[in-house]
Amino acid sequence: MLEIKNLHVEVDGKKILKGLNLKINAGEVHAIMGPNGAGKSTLSYAICGKEGYKITEGSIIFKGKNILELEANERAGEGIFLGFQYPVEIPGVSNMNFLKAAINSIRKYRGEKEMAAVDFLKLIRAKAAELEMDPEMLKRAVNVGFSGGEKKRNEMVQMAMIDPVFSVLDETDSGLDIDALRIVADGINRMRNPEKAILVITHYQRLLDYVVPDFVHVLSNGKIVKSGDKELAHQLEKDGYAGLGIDENAA
Amino acid sequence: MVSTLETRQTVEKVGSDYKYGFVTDIEMVKAPKGLNEDVIGFISAKKQEPEWLLDWRLKAYRKWITMEEPDWALLEYEKPDFQDIYYYAAPKSADDRPKSLDEVDPELLRTYEKLGISLQEQEVLAGVAVDVVFDSVSVATTFRETLKKKGVIFCSISEAAREYPDLMRKYLGSVVPAADNFYAALNSAVFTDGTFVYIPKGVRCPMELSTYFRINEANTGQFERTLIIADDESYVSYLEGCTAPMRDENQLHAAVVEIVVLEEAEVKYSTVQNWYPGDKDGKGGIYNFVTKRAACRGTNSKVSWTQVETGSAITWKYPSCILQGDGSIGEFYSVAITNNYQQADTGTKMIHIGKNTSSTIISKGISAGKAQNTYRGLVRILPNAENTRNFTQCDSLLIGDECGAHTVPFIETKNPTAQVEHEATTSKISEEQLFYCLQRGLDVEESVSLIVNGFCKEVMQQLPMEFAVEAQKLLGISLEGSVG
Numbered sequence: 001m002l003e004i005k006n007l008h009v010e011v012d013g014k015k016i017l018k019g020l021n022l023k024i025n026a027g028e029v030h031a032i033m034g035p036n037g038a039g040k041s042t043l044s045y046a047i048c049g050k051e052g053y054k055i056t057e058g059s060i061i062f063k064g065k066n067i068l069e070l071e072a073n074e075r076a077g078e079g080i081f082l083g084f085q086y087p088v089e090i091p092g093v094s095n096m097n098f099l100k101a102a103i104n105s106i107r108k109y110r111g112e113k114e115m116a117a118v119d120f121l122k123l124i125r126a127k128a129a130e131l132e133m134d135p136e137m138l139k140r141a142v143n144v145g146f147s148g149g150e151k152k153r154n155e156m157v158q159m160a161m162i163d164p165v166f167s168v169l170d171e172t173d174s175g176l177d178i179d180a181l182r183i184v185a186d187g188i189n190r191m192r193n194p195e196k197a198i199l200v201i202t203h204y205q206r207l208l209d210y211v212v213p214d215f216v217h218v219l220s221n222g223k224i225v226k227s228g229d230k231e232l233a234h235q236l237e238k239d240g241y242a243g244l245g246i247d248e249n250a251a
Numbered sequence: 252m253v254s255t256l257e258t259r260q261t262v263e264k265v266g267s268d269y270k271y272g273f274v275t276d277i278e279m280v281k282a283p284k285g286l287n288e289d290v291i292g293f294i295s296a297k298k299q300e301p302e303w304l305l306d307w308r309l310k311a312y313r314k315w316i317t318m319e320e321p322d323w324a325l326l327e328y329e330k331p332d333f334q335d336i337y338y339y340a341a342p343k344s345a346d347d348r349p350k351s352l353d354e355v356d357p358e359l360l361r362t363y364e365k366l367g368i369s370l371q372e373q374e375v376l377a378g379v380a381v382d383v384v385f386d387s388v389s390v391a392t393t394f395r396e397t398l399k400k401k402g403v404i405f406c407s408i409s410e411a412a413r414e415y416p417d418l419m420r421k422y423l424g425s426v427v428p429a430a431d432n433f434y435a436a437l438n439s440a441v442f443t444d445g446t447f448v449y450i451p452k453g454v455r456c457p458m459e460l461s462t463y464f465r466i467n468e469a470n471t472g473q474f475e476r477t478l479i480i481a482d483d484e485s486y487v488s489y490l491e492g493c494t495a496p497m498r499d500e501n502q503l504h505a506a507v508v509e510i511v512v513l514e515e516a517e518v519k520y521s522t523v524q525n526w527y528p529g530d531k532d533g534k535g536g537i538y539n540f541v542t543k544r545a546a547c548r549g550t551n552s553k554v555s556w557t558q559v560e561t562g563s564a565i566t567w568k569y570p571s572c573i574l575q576g577d578g579s580i581g582e583f584y585s586v587a588i589t590n591n592y593q594q595a596d597t598g599t600k601m602i603h604i605g606k607n608t609s610s611t612i613i614s615k616g617i618s619a620g621k622a623q624n625t626y627r628g629l630v631r632i633l634p635n636a637e638n639t640r641n642f643t644q645c646d647s648l649l650i651g652d653e654c655g656a657h658t659v660p661f662i663e664t665k666n667p668t669a670q671v672e673h674e675a676t677t678s679k680i681s682e683e684q685l686f687y688c689l690q691r692g693l694d695v696e697e698s699v700s701l702i703v704n705g706f707c708k709e710v711m712q713q714l715p716m717e718f719a720v721e722a723q724k725l726l727g728i729s730l731e732g733s734v735g
Contacts, residue, residue, distance in 0.1 A: 073690075076689070092705025093702070102693060103692075155645065158691065162692070230511035
């Protein structure tokens, strides 16, 4: 589904990713772990096409398409979703309106008809309920005045509504208490499906107890330095990055 | 204007019998270029005005020639040559107008399309020579008959001068005196068109009054004069302008709007101003110098100004409220968008004279491109105005880093019981916000439109439904190309 080859990314002239390779097949859940500054968020932004993230070398092929030629919104249209580490506030725009606009834009990109208002309402109520979100929150402005945990939960509602093919979840577990973590993890697990794939970026092993990955990669200094299965995450938890011979401050 | 067209068609169905309309003089006549007492005499004669009105105009003119064009606003433009302007021109003949939409600027048509305006309506707006205008004449007439039953007077100001001289003499210039300021004096001397509204005692105007029903007279925009009188316990909602950009040959606009609100009466005045802003390089565009003022003379009277200003190269406009009656309320809700080289210096004045008066000011300024956007406001509490309140909120949003936003609030309080609050913020559409929207599938223009509409929400929700949906689209269109 997604194949990243020899990816080099620069931000403000600084080299962040230095030859990253990653292949993710449909049905798989991959986790990327790594110390601060290793380039985890840069990877997610490069996949999603954020401005200022300059690809100097390498390729990203998604479903056979070179997505580096596509704008960020076109990549979203192709089915790529990013759960933000720091979800952004949009004052005056309700969650409902935001999501409706998003879904219809994606549909337009795919040449599909707009979602009927009634269907939209039914769906969003159902998804909010699954994620135990107060329906009143849907009427509030996007992320404005939300707590850290509420913002993350809101990201999951958006993911559930948009129903992407490939989701990148950047530190979705940070700021969540244990109950919220379980609810969010359930939300992620509901997205697991033979046709979809998920890339979980996390700092801690905690989330991976609930969302069990098929593969775990360690990112350090702009490259994947070690790959393995879920055991690698446990090993990291026990021994730390130093135990793998990674200097956490080197990056 | 889609919904307006529907209304129009409905009205048309209701009373298609009324085929007589406004008296329209189709002779091609033009006063010579420039301004002097003869030209004013010519205008007054063309309008078949009573003598007192000619005298009133001449007095304004004599005052105007002694006045200087103000330069305190944060606006830079070449001062117009007032002797190089035609002050009276009869409507253009069909020969001078585009024969069909094929001859109209495609850029304009593209905008119409985005606003979802019907072809027929596009022709009217673009000034194509078609008979549609005559439809609107008959509709307007029908509309007026309905109002007449309620005793509401809704006619052109020239007609009012002839038909309702008592009301006109009593109220014309009573809120904005002829020599109030340079542009108001100019308008008083040369105004050629405008609207007169009178709502009698105890009447709630049964429909929203829209200038749209009066566009059969050409050149309406240039020196427009509006007078609205809401008698005791009456209510009216008045809509001015149109979301669709109108073609206009005249660069200089100097309008005056006066509103008189008597005991317990309420006037809601909504404007969407979308005159030609000039091209991307700042060439062309309308200079819009407007004096709008409402006098809340009665106890517990209320006036509410809502404006969405997206057009014009230069905007100089401060819709104000004189809160004279005890317990009177003034409101000002404004969205001003400037893009490319547009400049807007706009705001309001709230003059608290009566006791227990209150005012609310919500101003949202949006700047993009190389534009400059200034909020200029005055809240003045006079010594006898016990227990007054004012709340002011001025928010500025910047798009890009070459534009400017400025806030110039004046507060003068001469009564210690007054409560005056002022809040101001300046923010930018951040890359993070934009990327967030893009990542959810919205394109750049949709994203900007969404963020800006969110920013303006408190003002937009004050607009009558008829305007609101299109005004929302308009915000997006006005900012096209401002990002990315």
